[in-house]
Amino acid sequence: MDSERKIPFGFVGLNGRGTGQLLTFIDIPGVTVTAVCDVYEDLAENAADIVNKKYGFRPAVYTDYKKMLADGGFEAVVCCTTWITHAEIAVAAMRSGYHVAFEVGGASDIEECWELIRAEEETGKHCMMLENCCYCKDELAIFRMERLGMFGEVVHCTGGYRHDLRNEILYGRELRHGRLDNFIHRNGELYPTHQLGPISKLLRINRGNRLMTLTSRASKARGLEYHLNNNVDGVEYLKGTRFNEGDVVDTLISCANGETIHLVHDCSLPRPYSRNYSVSGTKGVYQDAPFDNAIQFYEVKDRYGPNVLYGDDHWSKFSEYEEKYRHPLWTKYINDGVKEGHDGVDWLVLNAFVDSVRNDATPPIDVYDSALWMSITALSEQSVAMGGAPVPIPDFTKGKWIHREPFRRSIYCLEEICEECFE
Numbered sequence: 001m002d003s004e005r006k007i008p009f010g011f012v013g014l015n016g017r018g019t020g021q022l023l024t025f026i027d028i029p030g031v032t033v034t035a036v037c038d039v040y041e042d043l044a045e046n047a048a049d050i051v052n053k054k055y056g057f058r059p060a061v062y063t064d065y066k067k068m069l070a071d072g073g074f075e076a077v078v079c080c081t082t083w084i085t086h087a088e089i090a091v092a093a094m095r096s097g098y099h100v101a102f103e104v105g106g107a108s109d110i111e112e113c114w115e116l117i118r119a120e121e122e123t124g125k126h127c128m129m130l131e132n133c134c135y136c137k138d139e140l141a142i143f144r145m146e147r148l149g150m151f152g153e154v155v156h157c158t159g160g161y162r163h164d165l166r167n168e169i170l171y172g173r174e175l176r177h178g179r180l181d182n183f184i185h186r187n188g189e190l191y192p193t194h195q196l197g198p199i200s201k202l203l204r205i206n207r208g209n210r211l212m213t214l215t216s217r218a219s220k221a222r223g224l225e226y227h228l229n230n231n232v233d234g235v236e237y238l239k240g241t242r243f244n245e246g247d248v249v250d251t252l253i254s255c256a257n258g259e260t261i262h263l264v265h266d267c268s269l270p271r272p273y274s275r276n277y278s279v280s281g282t283k284g285v286y287q288d289a290p291f292d293n294a295i296q297f298y299e300v301k302d303r304y305g306p307n308v309l310y311g312d313d314h315w316s317k318f319s320e321y322e323e324k325y326r327h328p329l330w331t332k333y334i335n336d337g338v339k340e341g342h343d344g345v346d347w348l349v350l351n352a353f354v355d356s357v358r359n360d361a362t363p364p365i366d367v368y369d370s371a372l373w374m375s376i377t378a379l380s381e382q383s384v385a386m387g388g389a390p391v392p393i394p395d396f397t398k399g400k401w402i403h404r405e406p407f408r409r410s411i412y413c414l415e416e417i418c419e420e421c422f423e
């Protein structure tokens with residue numbers, strides 16, 4: 001494989017996130033961007049200016065992604081559009097002959113997820129969700145500690161997206177940003193993947209384990225209405241809007257191997273940012289907290305008796321462990337120089353996709369992972385609507401999770417730590 005060849009990419013969806021990803025992407029060696037597309041022409045033109053400034057040529061500019069796919073001139077597509085358009089654009093890209101990566105978000109309907117699977121299986125084109133949290137420094141250190149057996153047998157994980165997005169949601173029209181209509185019309189776990197991604201990899205989901213059922217409950221929706229009436233100016237036209245999305249949505253997932261996963265979606269109340277990550281095992285516990293992540297490995301110095309009921313319950317700061325158990329990808333990355341974009345993870349996830357395109361290899365987050373993680377949104381909406389009724393989670397691998405083909409070993413691998421690839 002010629003590692004010097006510049007691979008041409010097309011970009012679709014160029015508002016805040018798409019522009020940020022484009023700025024990160026154009027610094028990756030061995031790629032170029034030959035087409036950009038957004039339904040808003042000014043956003044596409046702005047992206048073309050960014051590409052021109054970097055490479056000295058203007059890419060083709062589109063407002064219709066179907067025309068962009070038909071004209072071609074690239075080998076792969078990066079899609080940073082709104083949640084409800086990812087699957088449609090990814091399927092069209094694969095069926096037009098391109099590899100595709102798309103931003104995080106959930107599906108509206110399970111059929112969208114099956115369409116992704118069929119498109120990938122029938123075309124042989126690769127499809128990857130750009131779940132950047134799978135490449136976070138702390139998450140990868142936790143992953144390494146788990147693979148070293150330090151948590152013992154993991155029985156429960158929590159995760160969540162707890163992010164005060166009230167302004168971003170309410171100024172949706174002004175920012176041309178997609179969340180507002182979802183919060184008006186939908187009610188469920190709208191953004192499951194930031195922590196479900198790392199948890200799924202930790203628990204070997206789709207490779208010897210699978211998600212079986214979920215149940216979701218939503219609190220009442222009051223946060224956005226209160227914020228609108230009391231704290232924000234300029235969006236008076238929204239007054240009286242009924243928001244369907246409960247302020248806190250809890251989802252409990254059961255796995256085939258007996259673990260449970262608790263996800264929380266919490267974006268319309270004031271709060272510090274947290275992805276609520278915790279890993280509970282027979283020998284140790286990790287707990288993400290907004291200001292001080294903590295870890296505990298349980299050591300029994302004297303065996304218990306009726307007079308010695310409690311062990312050493314000293315919690316350590318996770319930062320005391322992170323460096324010692326740092327994933328080699330992060331050791332390499334720190335040595336090479338960490339790039340901008342969500343503490344550096346955007347660079348890693350985009351490079352993981354580029355690496356898979358360059359090698360025509362299955363990406364570390366493949367179509368089965370992507371479809372499964374997206375499906376949680378549609379399924380949780382069904383469960384909330386049925387008062388928390390349990391809902392079965394499809395097996396998108398159609399039984400292959402028991403005996404999957406071997407994963408590709410690379411520095412970006414999320415199944416195991418491929419030490420030999422760093423030598």
Ligand SMILES: NC(=O)c1ccc[n+]([C@@H]2O[C@H](COP(=O)([O-])OP(=O)(O)OC[C@H]3O[C@@H](n4cnc5c(N)ncnc54)[C@H](O)[C@@H]3O)[C@@H](O)[C@H]2O)c1
Nearest residue numbers: 013014015016017018038039080081082103104105177178
């Ligand atoms: N991984 C992360 O850390 C992270 C951070 C922020 C956003 N995101 C995700 O990135 C995506 C985009 O986020 P955003 O905040 O920029 O969203 P946004 O709603 O502000 O922008 C989406 C853009 O896509 C365009 N678009 C929608 N449908 C299109 C179509 N059919 N053809 C062409 N363009 C189309 C819109 O015009 C808009 O410019 C979302 O899925 C979001 O969840 C991920």
